[in-house]
Amino acid sequence: MPRRARFHTYPLVGRFAAFARSRNFLWSFQYPQLRPAFYLGSVLTFLPVLGQLPIAFGLCLLFRTNFMILGGLQLASNLLTFPFILWGTFHLGTFVLGLTGLDSLAGLIPPPVADPALASAAAEPAGGASFSLYASAFCLGALIAGLALGAVLDLLWRCFVLPAAKLHASRQPITASITPHEPAPAPPLSNPGL
Numbered sequence: 001m002p003r004r005a006r007f008h009t010y011p012l013v014g015r016f017a018a019f020a021r022s023r024n025f026l027w028s029f030q031y032p033q034l035r036p037a038f039y040l041g042s043v044l045t046f047l048p049v050l051g052q053l054p055i056a057f058g059l060c061l062l063f064r065t066n067f068m069i070l071g072g073l074q075l076a077s078n079l080l081t082f083p084f085i086l087w088g089t090f091h092l093g094t095f096v097l098g099l100t101g102l103d104s105l106a107g108l109i110p111p112p113v114a115d116p117a118l119a120s121a122a123a124e125p126a127g128g129a130s131f132s133l134y135a136s137a138f139c140l141g142a143l144i145a146g147l148a149l150g151a152v153l154d155l156l157w158r159c160f161v162l163p164a165a166k167l168h169a170s171r172q173p174i175t176a177s178i179t180p181h182e183p184a185p186a187p188p189l190s191n192p193g194l
Contacts, residue, residue: 026060026067031162037065038153041073043146046089048138052077090134093141102136 025033040059044052052074060067077085 023061025064028066029068031157033064033066034069034157035154036063037067037069037073038157039147039150040065041070042148042150042153043143044070045073045077045149046085046142046146048086048089048142086138089141089145090137091141092144093137093139094133096140096144097137 037060040063041056044056044059049055053071056071056074057067059065060070
């Protein structure tokens with residue numbers, strides 16, 4: 001992931017270095033900027049879309065969230081993991097659609113036909129029904145899996161990173177400037193001969 005100091009050295013995104021540096025929320029690791037990045041980045045990782053990094057950058061600008069987390073989560077969806085992500089989100093989506101009874105609306109189960117002669121024709125889904133089946137299964141599976149992953153990342157951040165940061169901040173040495181006191185005035189000399 002491009003760091004803020006080296007953002008200008010990247011070939012394509014380097015043109016937007018001045019624009020990105022002027023928006024501090026893109027690089028902030030404060031919790032209000034991280035929490036939406038966990039959820040949005042996780043859902044976007046599981047969605048079967050092309051160009052995830054530009055979409056992630058647009059989401060960061062829209063929701064004022066951290067780009068390092070949201071963009072970094074997109075690297076989990078690569079050529080090796082993409083088939084497994086597609087398979088998992090499709091099966092999760094079809095399971096939830098079947099569980100809720102929305103599968104007939106999405107084209108998973110054809111509607112009942114009153115005429116038995118038309119039953120064989122209705123058993124084969126049309127092109128639009130199969131597209132709506134795949135789109136709804138992929139989107140629903142990606143939404144559920146992404147929100148679950150975002151919740152896990154959010155919980156891990158709140159349970160481990162935030163307490164460690166507070167402990168580290170409390171152990172910082174106190175660097176107060178100490179001014180020396182003025183020397184006390186010397187006591188008057190007493191004359192022993194008088």
